[in-house]
Amino acid sequence: MFASLQELVKESEKTDKSLASMVIETEMVTSGKAEVDIRLQMQKRLEIMKESAQKALDKPVRSISGISGGSAHKLWHWLDKNEAITGSVMSRALARALSVNEVNAGMGCIVATPTAGSAGILPATLITLQESHHFSDDEIVDALFVASGIGMVIVNRANVSGAMGGCQAETGSAAAMAAGASVALLGGSPRQSMQAVGITLKNMLGLVCDPVAGLVEVPCVKRNAAGVAQAFVAIDLALAGIESIIPPDEVIDAMAHIGKVMDKNLKETGLGGLAATPTGKKLAENIWNERG
Ligand code: SF4
16 A cells, blocks of 8 residues: 555556545545545544644643743744744744644644644645645645655655654654645645655654653754755755655665664653753753652
8 A cells, every 4th residue: 555655656647646536545445435524534634733733823832841832922923023034934834833733742632744743744834835825725635635645655664653763754754744745735746746755854864853851842843843844945846846866765765774773762762862961851850850
């Protein structure tokens, strides 16, 4: 079931079907559900994504530990008065990515895309493109199915878990899904979509999972904003016809290999990287002492 991105591209070219319809057809076979029900379910997820992408913009959301929160609100309101260096589209997406992850850290409702820690990247990118390019909800739902197909291939060849593959597997996969889906949404070819996946992942290889106190907050919230930025880089490059010299499937395989050889201290144990800095350790100590 979609063991490679190349298979997705070839099948789409051979059958002249869109990536979204191929993924929906696969889902119809595996779930036994009708297309209308599958689309409705995705539409409901889109509504939750929109809520979490907006919630921390309207009002600061803080986590119970107190080590994250308020950044989405701060950026959003700063953008009201200032012109962002990253441009208005990307900067609004950055704020939305922060929002989803602050809602997650605050124990609110999010959609794991593909995980809770990386849940801000895909919604923030697609919702912001909907705003800037006036796409309908149906078009965004199609893009979410493209993202699902890409995620399926990554899971089949590697994994999307920080504990198994480091943050490259979580935020890297989320950014790759966002980039590939956005290229399809913006009218790029299936080949260009998959090139966006490869370009994104290449730029995020080796990223370690080092959450302070083992909580999905620091550096996770800001890494979601960084994942959005990586997705935007790849979207523009792929739409311009720039390709990855290393085929996208091989990039996924490289990510799987890097995840396997990565030190266990850098795979969600909270024992390495930023978690092991003096400040990271102090924050962890304070949090766990307070909780008794
Ligand atoms: S640092 Fe670890 S927990 Fe945080 S987003 Fe990355 S993979 Fe997830």
